[in-house]
Amino acid sequence: MTKTQKNRLAKRRTLAVLSAATITALTATVSGLASAQDKRTLRIGYQKYGTLTLLKGRGTLDKRLAALGIDVRWTEFPAGPVLLEGLNVGSIDFGTVGEAPPIFAQAAGANLVYVANEPPAPRAEAIVVPKGSPLKSVAELKGRKVALNKGSNVHYLLVRAIEKAGLQYSDITPVYLPPADARAAFERGSVDAWVIWDPFLAAAESQLGARVLADGRGLVSNHQFYLASRPYADKHPDIVRVIIEELVKVDEWGLANPGDAAAVLSGQTGLDAATVALAVERYAYGVKPITPAVIEEQQRIADVFAKLKLIPKPLRVADIVWQPLVAQSSK
Secondary structure, X not given: OOHHHHHHHHHHHHHHHHHHHHHHHHHHHXXXXXXXXXXXXXXXXEOOOHHHHHHHXXXXXXXXXXXXXXEEEEEEOOOHHHHHHHHHHOOOOEEEEXXXXXXXXXXXXXXXXXXXXXXXXXXXXXXXXXXXXXXXXXXXXXXXXXEEOOOOHHHHHHHHHHHHOOOOHHHXXXXXXXXXXXXXXXXXXXXXXXXXEOOHHHHHXXXXXXXXXXXXXXXXXXXXXXXXXXXXXXXXXXXXXXXXXXXXXXHHXXXXXXXXXXXXXXXXXXXXXXXXXXXXXXXXXXXXXXXXXXXXXXXXXXXXXHHOOOOOOOOOHHHHEOHHHHHHHOO
């Protein structure tokens, strides 16, 4: 090999090493930027109800985190199951749902954790029928079509109401529809009843004259839960704690100022003031860390769903409870 050829080969090797080093450096830089972006952006999923929507409307969380260099991005979801799907696939970091969605999500292997919950609000969900319906009791739903969002909080309400009426779940025909489609089916008479939560419940009552067959009283607690993706909660516990602190503050404000809270929620949901006021009247304020008693309630729901084969196998709710706040709640 001539001296010129040796020089060319050495140059190629040097370029290859530099290229590899450059690629490695770029990869590290991109990874670092992504990590920084994760830290700078909190993605929250919310629905048309409750404290999280009130928090969005008030803007207090956004202001507090902005001072820390963190941007908050809000994404609305039509129901809890799709919100938790978004949490599981990494499109959001934090969100709120009812009792049943976390159980279905856990059964599907979602990597999420319970962080906190609201007090019981059993009046905020109900089984309703059209104002001209001849049905007067839950027992009369036998052989009837009942619309509900599969896997949402109302799923457990329906199971418990049917059981109390002396029926089997197989005695009714569930029609699984998201809220907007369920309302359309309810209005045109394609279903005999609809199991729904506020503010959709309040809208059905005030706008359609829907009549309540049974609400959650004496049947279910109807807790609202705050959940986070496990990787986000484990990586950013400080931010999760800030969210909970701001939720507590806005809950206290909403409890003390129901009229103002209704006005904020009306602006956020696009619903009229009277409908929102009805929903707010049934809402329960007071964010709390997850307690053993609440875990036990969730476990009973999971056991019922497993027995009915609504989920493929039994599960242990305590396995996905975020421990930092549970530990604080016991002090």
